Amino acid sequence: MDKVFHIRTFNSPNGGYREVELGLPATDYELLDAMEQLRLEDGKHPYLEFHAAEEYDYLNKRIQETDLFRLNTLAKRLAELDIRDMAVFEGLVCMDIRKGRETIPIGSLIDYAHSGECCHVVEDAVTDEELGRFLVENGFIPEAEDLSDKARKLLDYTQIGKAYREAEGGTFTGFGYVERHNELRQVYKTLDLTPKKPAYTILAETFDGSMVEFPFPANNPMGTEPVRCVDCAAPSLIGLSAGMETVDLLARRLAGLEPKALSTYKALLEATDCKDLQSAETLMDSLDEYIFSPQYSSPAEVAKGELSVILCETDVAFLAPHLNLYRYGQALIERCGGSLTAYGLIEREDHQPVQTMENKPSQGGMEMRY
Numbered sequence: 404m405d406k407v408f409h410i411r412t413f414n415s416p417n418g419g420y421r422e423v424e425l426g427l428p429a430t431d432y433e434l435l436d437a438m439e440q441l442r443l444e445d446g447k448h449p450y451l452e453f454h455a456a457e458e459y460d461y462l463n464k465r466i467q468e469t470d471l472f473r474l475n476t477l478a479k480r481l482a483e484l485d486i487r488d489m490a491v492f493e494g495l496v497c498m499d500i501r502k503g504r505e506t507i508p509i510g511s512l513i514d515y516a517h518s519g520e521c522c523h524v525v526e527d528a529v530t531d532e533e534l535g536r537f538l539v540e541n542g543f544i545p546e547a548e549d550l551s552d553k554a555r556k557l558l559d560y561t562q563i564g565k566a567y568r569e570a571e572g573g574t575f576t577g578f579g580y581v582e583r584h585n586e587l588r589q590v591y592k593t594l595d596l597t598p599k600k601p602a603y604t605i606l607a608e609t610f611d612g613s614m615v616e617f618p619f620p621a622n623n624p625m626g627t628e629p630v631r632c633v634d635c636a637a638p639s640l641i642g643l644s645a646g647m648e649t650v651d652l653l654a655r656r657l658a659g660l661e662p663k664a665l666s667t668y669k670a671l672l673e674a675t676d677c678k679d680l681q682s683a684e685t686l687m688d689s690l691d692e693y694i695f696s697p698q699y700s701s702p703a704e705v706a707k708g709e710l711s712v713i714l715c716e717t718d719v720a721f722l723a724p725h726l727n728l729y730r731y732g733q734a735l736i737e738r739c740g741g742s743l744t745a746y747g748l749i750e751r752e753d754h755q756p757v758q759t760m761e762n763k764p765s766q767g768g769m770e771m772r773y
Contacts, residue, residue, distance in 0.1 A: 427478035430634035488519035494581025510591035526579035535560030606634040617654035645680035667695040674742035697747035702732025
């Protein structure tokens, strides 16, 4: 599915700074993962910046939205639209702009994206002259029906199109002329936008485009062909391929992880730069060998954490403004051999450096190409 928005969202918990970049529409697990990385407090929205893809760039200054899930709902629908529905959506937005609306509520935009059947579209008309010719040639102007071809050449098609467009409240878009003829669908009010954890831990795609959820149902026959991960409880694995048996085993082990163990695992995947599913499954066996500290998102936070252990709170508050906390934190991370990830600091129990894994082909070299 093509991305409609590129977003940058950030949060500053307890003086720290956490930032996530993401393409929308995103999968369910990608959204939940973004919330985890931001460490948002209940009921709090992150700061959100976004830029729309070229075909929707007219939205860049029209949406003031801080709810990632509502914006993703809009992106999902926009990514599904065909050319005609894209014309309707842009037309409805243009009609709002013409009325003087500088910004448009996200709920209205979601309704517009579901209201394709509520408008007429003339795809070949992007100017008043083209609209006028369409109207005359298709019998929408009764006075012109009996005119000869010679007489029709004398018509002011631009004026005919303009008069009709203004009378009907229509508008031109990059995809043609749009005119509303019915009430818009009220979809937004019926939607449940509460973030939900999917029933699967891995959603995979087969060669023919079919979707398969893992863990695979017990006692059901399962193939051995390679599949590609399209959504996962550990989103860094999205896009990787392996045989069904490997994917099913990994999915079952993911499903058995407690929330903190899952966060530790995601941090370990990032720290080791794991790029194949077989190695990702093997990493599960080593989780007990690591210490995970999700409260740290920067070297400065690591430094403050160390100071709070060796000094009293008053001394930390006095010394901190006079120290280079960033470099001190870097030195501490290097000393413990740890790695600072989007999820927090991860380090080995034996204080040896966290090693980056060698990339290996999964399932005997099987690879899916799309």
